[in-house]
Amino acid sequence: xxxxxxxxxxxxxxxxxxxxxxxxxxxxxxxxxxxxxxxxxxxxxxxxxxxxxxxxxxxxxxxxxxxxxxxxxxxxxxxxxxxxxxxxxxxxxxxxxxxxxxxxxxxxxxxxxxxxxxxxxxxxxxxxxxxxxxxxxxxxxxxxxxxxxxxxxxxxxxxxxxxx
Numbered sequence: 750x751x752x753x754x755x756x757x758x759x760x761x762x763x764x765x766x767x768x769x770x771x772x773x774x775x776x777x778x779x780x781x782x783x784x785x786x787x788x789x790x791x792x793x794x795x796x797x798x799x800x801x802x803x804x805x806x807x808x809x810x811x812x813x814x815x816x817x818x819x820x821x822x823x824x825x826x827x828x829x830x831x832x833x834x835x836x837x838x839x840x841x842x843x844x845x846x847x848x849x850x851x852x853x854x855x856x857x858x859x860x861x862x863x864x865x866x867x868x869x870x871x872x873x874x875x876x877x878x879x880x881x882x883x884x885x886x887x888x889x890x891x892x893x894x895x896x897x898x899x900x901x902x903x904x905x906x907x908x909x910x911x912x913x
Contacts, residue, residue, distance in 0.1 A: 781810065826865050829867075
């Protein structure tokens, strides 16, 4: 995970981004998108500095950031788990899987594990109803899950990636 405090390189990268927006109007979305592209999320210090440098209310930038789901105020883990909560998956037991993953990972939905390895997200549908219940880890689809099988999948990621 990134440190909470910006490095000199972080500040230089932000200054480069801000230079593009010095005299613009209606810049909040592209500005925030550029900051997120640079850092992987919107660090609060970067949003505050951008607001100060561009003479914008920080509340305006944070308001835009929290309104649009494309923006993240927290860093993602190395592996993003997307657990389907669509109808077929729900009927197949995705709620039990969600509860077990939250318990085993020690996170709530939308949060990242302390070690920065996994972020758990619930999604409306992954479009894999024939494999229900299903989850996606990064780009890999894992279907016909039970709570135990879902945990085994994650243990496999730890083992394969040397992250045990």
